Amino acid sequence: MNNIKTICVCGAGTMGSGIAQVAAMAGFDTIQFDVSHDMLEKSRSAITKNLEWYVSNGKINAARQLACLERIRFTGHIRDCIADLCIEAITEQKEAKAALFSQLSVINTSTSIFATNTSSISVTELAATVQHPSRVVGLHFFNPAPIMKLVEVVKAAQTDTAIVETMVMLTKALGKIPVVCNDAPGFIVNRVARQYYLEAMKLVESGLATIETIDAVMETTGFKMGPFRLMDLIGIDINLAVSNIVWEALGKPARLIPSPIQKAKMESGELGRKKGKGFYVYGV
Numbered sequence: 246m247n248n249i250k251t252i253c254v255c256g257a258g259t260m261g262s263g264i265a266q267v268a269a270m271a272g273f274d275t276i277q278f279d280v281s282h283d284m285l286e287k288s289r290s291a292i293t294k295n296l297e298w299y300v301s302n303g304k305i306n307a308a309r310q311l312a313c314l315e316r317i318r319f320t321g322h323i324r325d326c327i328a329d330l331c332i333e334a335i336t337e338q339k340e341a342k343a344a345l346f347s348q349l350s351v352i353n354t355s356t357s358i359f360a361t362n363t364s365s366i367s368v369t370e371l372a373a374t375v376q377h378p379s380r381v382v383g384l385h386f387f388n389p390a391p392i393m394k395l396v397e398v399v400k401a402a403q404t405d406t407a408i409v410e411t412m413v414m415l416t417k418a419l420g421k422i423p424v425v426c427n428d429a430p431g432f433i434v435n436r437v438a439r440q441y442y443l444e445a446m447k448l449v450e451s452g453l454a455t456i457e458t459i460d461a462v463m464e465t466t467g468f469k470m471g472p473f474r475l476m477d478l479i480g481i482d483i484n485l486a487v488s489n490i491v492w493e494a495l496g497k498p499a500r501l502i503p504s505p506i507q508k509a510k511m512e513s514g515e516l517g518r519k520k521g522k523g524f525y526v527y528g529v
């Protein structure tokens with residue numbers, strides 16, 4: 246844990262931006278990498294805005310706000326991604342993640358740790374694609390990363406036990422609550438939560454209830470967010486990718502068939518809050 250001074254977060258979208266903020270706020274030198282210049286600018290502005298909120302609510306002072314921002318280097322160049330710990334939070338696609346990890350493993354030292362924020366892809370299969378598989382681990386943060394405390398620390402078949410222990414200490418240093426789990430489709434939370442989304446969409450498909458009614462009912466019973474509001478927060482593309490991957494990995498059981506409603510949203514580009522429209526419309 247003491248060996249980790251620099252954290253590189255690859256992907257500056259919903260999750261990557263939040264994880265970079267968490268790392269910088271915990272005092273780590275942070276590199277925020279994305280292939281999209283627009284996403285880097287959005288991340289910079291989201292982090293700036295979040296830190297302003299912390300200052301105006303008396304959570305941090307102006308000096309800490311400035312220090313956090315100065316600790317993050319935003320870059321579009323993979324050659325800058327040299328760190329003690331690289332956390333990838335790019336698109337939920339195995340090939341893309343494997344390609345990124347193999348690029349990172351070429352430019353980093355053999356002691357660097359490679360963590361994936363994947364929600365559903367097999368960490369064991371990803372680890373098999375890199376030069377030092379024992380240094381690959383899952384670090385599954387939740388959305389929004391600066392607020393949600395839980396992190397699933399996922400142990401792949403090849404992950405060195407010492408790396409798992411280091412990640413437990415690191416996540417605690419980030420102010421999070423780690424839960425160690427073995428690599429399995431959807432890990433813990435996404436496996437259990439699949440039914441929350443899929444059953445809700447089945448109710449809408451069969452005309453038994455509206456999106457608004459289901460969300461209102463679930464929120465009234467104590468869930469912080471109804472399934473549709475939550476899917477919009479997560480991103481329809483990400484949620485559908487997770488549904489597909491978990492369904493296939495478990496042998497395509499009928500109860501987990503991905504929903505046509507979600508596929509239609511995906512095809513129309515209504516991906517949720519990040520696009521201003523999903524199951525609901527948002528001010529952009």
Ligand SMILES: NC(=O)c1ccc[n+]([C@@H]2O[C@H](COP(=O)([O-])OP(=O)(O)OC[C@H]3O[C@@H](n4cnc5c(N)ncnc54)[C@H](O)[C@@H]3O)[C@@H](O)[C@H]2O)c1
Pocket residue numbers: 255256257258259260261278279280281284333334335336337338341345362363364365385386387388478479480483519
């Ligand atoms: N959205 C959630 O609620 C949530 C929660 C937990 C985990 N996750 C996981 O986090 C990961 C990212 O999800 P997200 O919602 O932040 O996605 P997103 O679509 O908001 O952002 C993905 C980012 O990755 C960038 N990118 C794509 N390919 C890249 C590459 N090769 N190198 C660098 N950057 C690249 C894109 O430009 C984009 O900015 C996924 O694996 C997802 O399963 C998502």
